[in-house]
Amino acid sequence: MRNILRLATLLLLPAALPAALLAACAGSPESAGEPPWPPGPPPPILAVEARFGALARARGSAVPLAGGLALTAAHVVDEASLREEMCRLGRWPAEQAPYLAGLRLRQADGSEVAATRVRLGRSTFTRQGCDLAYRQGQDLALLRPDAPLAGPAATVCPADPQPGQGVVAFSGGRLVRGRLAGEAMEAEPANGRYAVLALRLEAGDSGGGVFDAASGCLLGIISMRDPAEPGHSWLVRAAVIRAFLAAE
DSSP: OOEEOOEEEETTOOSOOOHHHHOOOOOOOOSSOOOOOOSSOOOOOEEEEEEETTTEEEEEEEEEBGGGOEEEOHHHHSHHHHHHHHHHTTOTTTSOOOOEEEEEEEOTTSOEEEEEEEEEOOEEEETTTTEEEEGGGOOOEEEEESSOOOSOOBOBOSSOOOTTOEEEEEETTEEEEEEEEEEEEOSSGGGOEEEEESSOOOTTOTTOEEEETTTOOEEEEEEEEOSSOTTSEEEEEHHHHHHHHHOO
16 A cells, blocks of 8 residues: 555545545654755755546645656546545545546746646556556656746756665755665566655655755655655656656
8 A cells, every 4th residue: 555645635535534645744864974965956846736526636746847847746646546545445436536627836936837747657556455556666747837837947867866875855845855775666566666765755745856965966756655664755766757758
């Protein structure tokens, strides 16, 4: 069961949401020495709101890219993650999950712009255990804003994350530092592997960027809390991001 880090409001579902989804507690770096701050400020993080039908909302984060695009986690903006939550509450497949009705991005200055989905990572869903996963670890969605975004765009790192590497991320609207703690495999090998960040991030951070503390390049996209260690978080790796962006 995935402890995803988006905020969801499912007004069509009166039952309580899973506690792991709503927990909010930013952590601090492990004691191996705090990593440095990057040489310049990382690109601003965009707040994402996805509307599903008339009653369901999901909130997460996104990273601006070159070419006027933005990158987020697929589970923030796709219908598969909504089915997962309905399944956890015993409401799916008896009730149909609503489809995406609209997307908005809020910039650092408070201005908002509508957006559309360009491409999603391919999800797989198993009713037994209400298990959602993404093929090749591509919990990613490419968005196209309807108007130009302000500020710099992120550059994906040329190398994959390494254990012990110092990183910075926006969590709960503030910049935090942490270190990478290795990798984790999905139970099904076809669903890939993720980098593990030794930091507990907040609900609503899904889709935000994690940046190399030395260069400021984009090392990963926040996906979920580690199912085995809630004080750690899983990231979509830079190599997976590059492959996703290169696909036609």
